[in-house]
Amino acid sequence: xxxxxxxxxxxxxxxxxxxxxxxxxxxxxxxxxxxxxxxxxxxxxxxxxxxxxxxxxxxxxxxxxxxxxxxxxxxxxxxxxxxxxxxxxxxxxxxxxxxxxxxxxxxxxxxxxxxxxxxxxxxxxxxxxxxxxxxxxxxxxxxxxxxxxxxxxxxxxxxxxxxxxxxxxxxxxxxxxxxxxxxxxxxxxxxxxxxxxxxxxxxxxxxxxxxxxxxxxxxxxxxxxxxxxxxxxxxxxxxxxxxxxxxxxxxxxxxxxxxxxxxxxxxxxxxxxxxxxxxxxxxxxxxxxxxxxxxxxxxxxxxxxxxxxxxxxxxxxxxxx
Numbered sequence: 265x266x267x268x269x270x271x272x273x274x275x276x277x278x279x280x281x282x283x284x285x286x287x288x289x290x291x292x293x294x295x296x297x298x299x300x301x302x303x304x305x306x307x308x309x310x311x312x313x314x315x316x317x318x319x320x321x322x323x324x325x326x327x328x329x330x331x332x333x334x335x336x337x338x339x340x341x342x343x344x345x346x347x348x349x350x351x352x353x354x355x356x357x358x359x360x361x362x363x364x365x366x367x368x369x370x371x372x373x374x375x376x377x378x379x380x381x382x383x384x385x386x387x388x389x390x391x392x393x394x395x396x397x398x399x400x401x402x403x404x405x406x407x408x409x410x411x412x413x414x415x416x417x418x419x420x421x422x423x424x425x426x427x428x429x430x431x432x433x434x435x436x437x438x439x440x441x442x443x444x445x446x447x448x449x450x451x452x453x454x455x456x457x458x459x460x461x462x463x464x465x466x467x468x469x470x471x472x473x474x475x476x477x478x479x480x481x482x483x484x485x486x487x488x489x490x491x492x493x494x495x496x497x498x499x500x501x502x503x504x505x506x507x508x509x510x511x512x513x514x515x516x517x518x519x520x521x522x523x524x525x526x527x528x529x530x531x532x533x534x535x536x537x538x539x540x541x542x543x544x545x546x547x548x549x550x551x552x553x554x555x556x557x558x559x560x561x562x563x564x565x566x567x568x569x570x571x572x573x574x575x576x577x578x579x580x581x582x583x584x585x
Contacts, residue, residue, distance in 0.1 A: 293399040293460070307363070307368065310359070310385055311358070311383045319499070322338065329359065333412075334354070334425040334428055336349070343507055345481070400431055413429070423437075466523050469522060471548060471552075497512060518558060519557060524580065530575055531553060531573065536555055543563050
């Protein structure tokens with residue numbers, strides 16, 4: 265089974281060795297495609313105090329996370345700056361945190377710092393469980409499925425959920441590595457290049473790669489967590505709540521994290537300008553770049569072409585904005 269899993273990974277990475285380019289205008293998530301998300305990791309939290317522990321530190325309401333509903337949330341600094349984001353999925357007596365794998369050890373340490381004497385066990389299960397993404401259309405074929413963000417079903421005892429950030433991002437299956445191949449076969453899914461999912465996520469304006477670049481540089485609310493169902497403004501206190509609520513209530517949200525499309529050249533500078541006037545800066549500089557954009561600036565428009573060093577870029581407007 266592990267050999268079969270590795271073959272799925274190899275297939276999903278073929279695009280890295282080719283000149284495969286995805287058009288920004290085409291539909292990417294085909295109904296029977298599945299994407300093995302190697303870059304996602306899983307922490308599992310359980311114990312007598314686990315709900316109270318999470319409720320006191322994360323941006324969303326843990327009481328709304330049940331066997332039938334998952335959530336999107338973040339852990340912020342006391343000043344309200346971004347540290348980590350993750351999906352929260354109920355599993356047995358505890359909760360999975362589905363987050364980017366390259367920050368999982370740091371998140372593990374941060375959670376342990378907050379734990380103190382709480383009766384909470386934190387396990388890194390990234391080597392035992394895997395995250396697979398599939399289309400919304402495939403999810404809706406399942407018994408009991410509805411177009412509700414975060415709706416969670418069980419497939420062979422494993423959670424399968426419609427993405428709580430935006431239903432158009434599709435669904436994901438959290439599954440034990442040993443059961444992966446058989447479940448994909450029963451669902452009649454075929455492995456596809458993970459670059460297709462990454463590209464689609466970028467178009468949707470949902471940053472999932474190299475999020476460590478955001479840490480302590482941007483307020484959590486500037487990451488669009490309000491629009492992506494990641495903040496509950498009625499739940500009460502959590503780490504970073506004061507500044508987050510102030511920005512929201514006083515309508516001080518003047519910058520947003522938005523996807524960038526490179527039209528010409530290569531991004532080698534972080535400042536984004538229009539006619540030599542700054543309108544933002546690049547925060548995530550990789551194949552799927554994001555910038556912190558001054559959306560209320562008089563020089564900003566989604567229709568304009570901007571300069572970033574020698575590169576010409578355009579800011580993509582997500583469908584949810």
